[in-house]
């Protein structure tokens with residue numbers, strides 16, 4: 011047995027450690043329960059996390075006490091998804107323990123990066139919408155906005171993606187397998203959430219819901235630290251627990267499964283995040299999850315308000331509830347039910363309070379992605395809420411008839427109930443009618459929102475609709491992901507103030523022509539490309555050249571995002587290289603990553619085709635280093651943090667009018683990539699901030715897309731008149747990339763030639779031309795570097811701090 015004599019201890023903490031690192035080491039040793047030098051990286055990770063956690067909890071208590079004392083209005087951000095990623099690196103930076111930690115780790119002979127990489131990503135979200143929520147929490151904390159995020163604590167998050175024989179295979183994401191060092195259970199917070207049952211009339215004509223099933227909602231907190239402040243925000247996640255976890259009588263009879271019935275029924279609410287961000291899962295369990303989230307959250311919010319203010323008075327002045335898309339839209343009828351049935355408010359007062367509290371963000375214009383629920387399922391699960399929805403609708407439609415007399419078509423269109431087939435509740439309509447503000451997420455999207463899907467509602471409530479362009483947190487997406495470039499910025503911008511004041515980046519613009527700055531930015535990029543190349547070699551066994559142009563498209567695989575258009579260009583380039591290998595090619599590495607929803611066949615076909623093309627291209631001796639194609643599996647926040655800083659070219663090529671905003675586009679530009687993109691989503695505002703001449707813009711505009719579709723789009727015409735495109739399509743159709751199964755891409759080719767819903771054929775020529783401009787600029791190194799610096803300099807407005815300030819001022823009416 012090893013004894014820790016004072017002498018032995020002094021030996022571990024060598025005298026050269028400063029006071030802060032020495033204290034940190036002591037805490038790590040206490041948590042690791044052993045000699046730090048001997049602990050495995052995973053044990054280090056947990057120990058360091060716990061060491062941070064103590065301080066975070068202290069800050070949480072301080073923040074809560076301060077907010078209670080000040081009585082300031084709080085923001086409550088309700089979201090079914092929070093794509094948080096890893097937490098340790100961010101916590102260390104926020105606590106200003108990153109440098110001491112690195113020192114302690116190296117002192118003990120442990121590589122700091124090794125420790126940080128032991129942590130699992132908390133991938134409790136699908137993509138952009140969930141990552142936005144995570145960036146917002148960082149900014150809410152940093153700006154000191156009194157706030158809570160509310161979500162569900164999924165046992166399994168976004169599925170892990172593996173590639174087998176070129177195909178995506180989904181496996182469960184067991185993110186808590188090493189335990190969760192961050193969870194702060196709130197045993198004192200427990201609410202009852204009901205489902206099913208029926209409604210009874212009370213004396214005095216009140217209504218009371220008697221649910222058939224009740225589960226407990228237990229709170230688990232995750233502390234979100236602010237940067238350059240002691241303030242924090244908190245992500246409160248609900249866990250469902252059976253009221254009676256074990257049926258003792260059944261167990262005693264020997265019916266062990268039956269004895270656990272209630273436990274399984276309750277806990278299933280937390281099992282999985284539904285793996286699709288654009289269509290309702292259509293399952294009863296998803297609807298139950300959504301209600302579980304909003305019911306527990308609103309009970310918590312009202313309990314806090316009553317606890318602090320003694321009554322529900324002033325709710326609208328003190329409480330803001332924001333709906334991240336319509337997934338938490340049941341918050342509207344649930345708040346009404348709580349106010350009417352539990353607190354006895356009259357209808358008008360309850361609805362006025364609801365309208366002052368609620369606001370809603372729309373994230374998509376695709377009508378098929380707007381969430382609706384069958385009335386029958388809704389009624390079976392939430393009978394009282396359906397009554398409330400009907401009453402909201404009755405009063406709303408009466409008001410519409412007064413405002414637009416005789417327009418029964420309008421009344422039919424705007425009704426909260428879709429009567430066209432099986433009757434369904436329209437969750438976006440419900441959110442709009444009960445919210446004081448409704449926002450889109452980029453200027454174009456917000457404009458199209460009121461011109462297309464919500465045109466009728468915009469006519470009825472013209473003052474409610476507004477825009478708040480998305481943003482990303484520079485702490486994670488620049489300071490943490492790209493320490494090499496950050497060091498250059500610290501040097502040039504007089505310290506690290508840019509991390510909390512991203513407009514400071516504009517000071518780089520006048521220096522963009524400076525040769526030494528160009529060299530520093532280029533060297534940082536090269537180091538990041540080497541880091542990514544090492545990852546590619548480790549993961550895929552493929553050698554890629556850090557000197558080649560890294561051309562990157564990473565995001566969910568979706569037809570509208572047009573990964574296939576990118577791939578068509580890769581094939582065209584491959585064919586051109588083979589036809590003329592000795593021409594002066596600019597070497598390129600094309601990098602893809604992204605997950606396809608498990609039931610989305612067309613998206614999975616694209617992943618398969620990328621792998622088939624990669625096999626052919628990467629093994630063709632005529633091509634060599636001129637072109638490489640790689641697909642990195644299991645895209646997520648942590649992988650993005652390695653990929654983004656290494657990109658030269660950012661692919662943002664959605665069909666104009668389909669990408670609501672995009673946030674990947676912002677992360678890339680912030681890290682010095684140039685963008686090749688369509689006039690879509692936030693690309694537009696980015697190009698305007700940076701200067702259009704520093705962007706590679708191509709493709710049809712939104713109006714041209716609409717007009718072309720209206721006139722009758724025929725993709726074959728484009729193929730017939732473009733020989734290059736024809737050769738590409740023919741090669742796929744012939745099975746050049748799938749010789750063992752020449753018909754493999756028949757459906758894909760047929761869909762391109764007959765429908766081409768997202769107009770790839772129409773945009774192909776423009777895209778290839780823009781790629782030619784990319785090649786030419788890359789050969790002029792200095793000019794490329796100058797533009798890269800100008801792109802970074804123009805990104806100040808795309809900090810989520812600016813986004814949160816916009817919400818605070820224009821929607822939530824809170825101070826920042």
Ligand SMILES: *Cc1c(COP(=O)(O)O)cnc(C)c1O
Pocket residue numbers: 093136137138141564565566645646647650671672673674675677
């Ligand atoms: C930023 C981000 C997204 C969103 O990417 P888009 O290109 O805007 O679709 C999706 N997933 C992860 C992991 C991200 O970090």
